[in-house]
Amino acid sequence: MMDQFIQYLTSNQTAMTIVGVLILFTFYLIFKKLVKLALFVLLILLGVGGYLYVKNPAKMSGSIKQSILQTREGTTNVIRKGKDAYKDGKALYEKSKRLPKEIEAVIDKAKGKKGEE
Numbered sequence: 695m696m697d698q699f700i701q702y703l704t705s706n707q708t709a710m711t712i713v714g715v716l717i718l719f720t721f722y723l724i725f726k727k728l729v730k731l732a733l734f735v736l737l738i739l740l741g742v743g744g745y746l747y748v749k750n751p752a753k754m755s756g757s758i759k760q761s762i763l764q765t766r767e768g769t770t771n772v773i774r775k776g777k778d779a780y781k782d783g784k785a786l787y788e789k790s791k792r793l794p795k796e797i798e799a800v801i802d803k804a805k806g807k808k809g810e811e
Contacts, residue, residue: 703710 703713
């Protein structure tokens with residue numbers, strides 16, 4: 695059943711286009727809702743921050759400075775970890791590019807020894 699559906703989609707360009715548009719539209723709707731949620735949360739945070747500032751402005755400036763420092767430290771840590779992960783991934787990719795050649799060399803070497811016996 696699924697194989698027939700996939701075969702139909704691959705042979706019929708119109709059906710493939712319709713399915714592609716539907717998938718893109720679904721992603722658009724999901725992304726749109728996430729953006730709305732993020733804006734709503736930001737609005738709530740701004741409201742709470744404004745309330746706390748009106749309630750005690752002297753304490754708020756120290757809290758803001760502390761929050762900014764914590765955010766800066768956290769961001770720096772995340773960036774550093776991201777760079778480390780990128781370097782590790784790049785090294786792994788380079789190693790994986792060499793691996794098939796090394797395996798082929800070992801197989802050829804084993805074939806050579808087998809032929810000598």
